[in-house]
Amino acid sequence: MxxxxxxxxxxxxxxxxxxxxxxxxxxxxxxxxxxxxxxxxxxxxxxxxxxxxxxxxxxxPQPDEKIVAKVLETTRSGIWCRIQSKTGTVPTFEEEYAKLLNTKYCVATGSGTQALSTCMEALGIGPGDEVITSPYTDMGTVSAILTSRALPVLADLDPEAYQLDPDDVERRITPNTKAIMPVHMMGQPCNMGRIMEIARKHNLKVIEDSCQAQQAIYRGKNVGAIGDLGCFSFQSSKIMPCGEGGAIIGNDFDLMEQCFTVQNHGTNRKGKHVTIGPKYRMNEFEAAVLLGQMDSxxxxxxxxxxxxxxxxxxxxxxxxxxxxxxxxxxxxxxxxxxxxxxxxxxxxxxxxxxxxxxxxxxxxxxxxxxPNGLHREAWIDHIVNLKSYKQLFGEKRLKEYREAMDLPNCDxxxxxxxxxxxxxxxxxxxxxxxxxxxxxxxxxxxxxxxxxx
Ligand SMILES: Cc1ncc(COP(=O)(O)O)c(C=O)c1O
The missing domain is CATH 3.90.1150.10 (Aspartate Aminotransferase, domain 1)
Structure with missing residues (x-):
């Protein structure tokens, strides 16, 4: 320890x-x-x-020969899109990544932001719902909540750990709160013991933003596999990069199948168009770059x-x-x-x-x-003045929401x-x-x- x-x-x-x-x-x-x-x-x-x-x-990133070889192999195979083969590079990567992180299932996406967005839709969280997350994160975290037309409620930080302060998370729960999105900043685990306790007490879902925290272990478990779903980013600066890429992990078969369907424009593995979803599929070349790194x-x-x-x-x-x-x-x-x-x-x-x-x-x-917590950025004034947000949340809630953006520890x-x-x-x-x-x-x-x- x-x-x-x-x-x-x-x-x-x-x-x-x-x-x-x-x-x-x-x-x-x-x-x-x-x-x-x-x-x-x-x-x-x-x-x-x-x-x-x-x-x-x-x-x-380090472009070594194993990566180059995998990309060449994919190029020569003519299988360039994940739906062309059940054993192509994306499905193979999903299997190996789930194993690496000691989870049952993985669904790859085009970015970490897309992975987080997919989880929102798969868990049925959307317009009128509130999700509590950190002001100290990449905009991708908040963007996933906003594109679902939910309200990103920002809680303050533990100033020594740079992570969400669980007590402040609990204070910000309202009857409309549906989920907590803890962000494992710098690649270190949040105080997941307390966050899971709060989630259970208030019957909330937990989507772990583990975009920076691949392979981190907390109390014997892989970060990302503690809450309902966990998301990762393979953007170029990350510890396992492929330019742009992302993944969702989880242990609940039905929920992970729902994630697959959502990121596949609402189309399930049997080809039936069953729900709402964007097209967020990872492509075979991205997975080839990732597979080339599995050994290192x-x-x-x-x-x-x-x-x-x-x-x-x-x-x-x-x-x-x-x-x-x-x-x-x-x-x-x-x-x-x-x-x-x-x-x-x-x-x-x-x-x-x-x-x-x-x-x-x-x-x-x-x-x-x-440079600044996300509570100091212009998106907040944008949404509180947006017709759709006013209709969904009401002016009173949005006023309260705007006024609660005082987060001194984050500053x-x-x-x-x-x-x-x-x-x-x-x-x-x-x-x-x-x-x-x-x-x-x-x-x-x-x-x-x-x-x-
Ligand atoms: C904490 C965190 N969340 C979300 C994201 C978004 O991931 P991506 O850039 O792959 O969309 C990032 C990426 O920097 C991140 O660091």
Whole structure:
């Protein structure tokens, strides 16, 4: 369990307080690892030598020969669409992906957003219904709810885990709430124990947005296989990419058949046109790219976890940059992103943007990721003024809804985030992980130089 480190860090910080810890760190060598002496550590942004120079990170995506071979095979087969064969690349991929994630069934789609949309329709959630989800996610999450003409109700975050705060989810349930869509951000599991408890208590469906969290394990179960349905994305940056692609997993045969029918424009496997659905089928070439990765993904998953554990360990008592909190029960994560919160009070008050520039000069690219929570984007004013939404939800509910878009923890997370796009970089070696932490320590040890910038 990775949580132990997390808990010990929290206890330690809880006892001594951040101020004390900062003072300790400022007067002696911090206990969390090697610190550059000030002479050796003139900051690169001020003309010093960068911690990491002229060394690239592992490229992502990695177009290896197995992928090329699978695409060639598919091209030569003349089977380019999934309905041409029951044993083509898409059905084969679905079988293998279900096995990989220890679930019974998988239906592939053209994207993660399409997978989420399909689940909405398959579960019968639509106009007039409300779905509670996170404001800190890709727009695809909210888009799937909106295109069903349901109301995406945004709950606030646990600011240390960047995940939905289950207590706030429960507070936002109304008689029209039909589902919770937890988003496993950065590829780490949400607090699914509490979310499932709430869902059972209020008789709600759970659609897991696991688009970032392939292969993550929570309390012995694959993320995506805990709720009613789970969705994944294979968009180019993800840990198993094919350009654009998605999948739904689940263990309920009838529900998964309904997912198949919905994404097949409402046509079931027997060719009968039985329900409402768009055409969201994955194509054979996308599945070929994915099948070409089936041998490498498990090793890569372990490698990212090993590197993340190492980073967590080296950063564990460092209050200036705090690694994402992992919930008890988290056995492994996807590490699509390696996320940290930047605490400027420990860096002489320099802004997060300035810190990112200083780190970039040291050769370590950190990103602020999502600039604003989705509660701060224009789609909300669009829908509350839309005739169809007014008819479906009523002006009173929409007014209340607009006013409830005050999500301070999400704002805090957006303002402090400093993360690494980890799909490629976390496949690097231990010495590369040392570069990341050494650069952080160097900036920290020389933080008084930063006043001058
Ligand atoms: C959390 C989350 N949900 C949904 C999506 C949408 O997936 P796609 O881009 O494959 O449609 C993404 C993709 O970035 C995501 O990260």
């Amino acid at each position: 990775m949580d132990k480190n997390e808990l010990s860090r929290r206890n330690f910080i809880g006892k001594v307080g951040y101020g004390t810890l900062a003072a300790l760190a400022a007067t002696s060598v911090p206990s969390y690892g090697t610190v550059f002496s000030k002479d050796a550590g003139k900051l690169a942004i001020l003309g010093g030598k960068p911690v990491r120079a002229n060394k690239a990170w592992p490229k992502w 993904i498990v090793d890569r998953f372990h490698k990212r976890n090993e590197n993340a554990r190492y980073l967590n360990k080296r950063l564990k008592d460092f209050p200036g940059l705090r690694s994402q909190k992992l919930y008890e029960g988290t056995e492994s994560g996807s590490y699509y992103l390696y996320a940290m919160s930047y605490k400027k009070e420990h860096f002489n008050g320099i802004s997060r943007e300035q810190f990112l520039k200083v780190m970039a000069a040291e050769g370590i690219g950190l990103s602020p990721y999502i 805090l997370v957006c303002s402090e985030m400093a993360m690494i796009w980890a799909s490629g970089p976390l496949l690097a070696e231990k010495e590369d992980m040392d570069h990341i932490v050494n650069a952080i320590e160097k900036v920290y040890a020389n933080r008084d130089q930063l006043k001058a910038i």
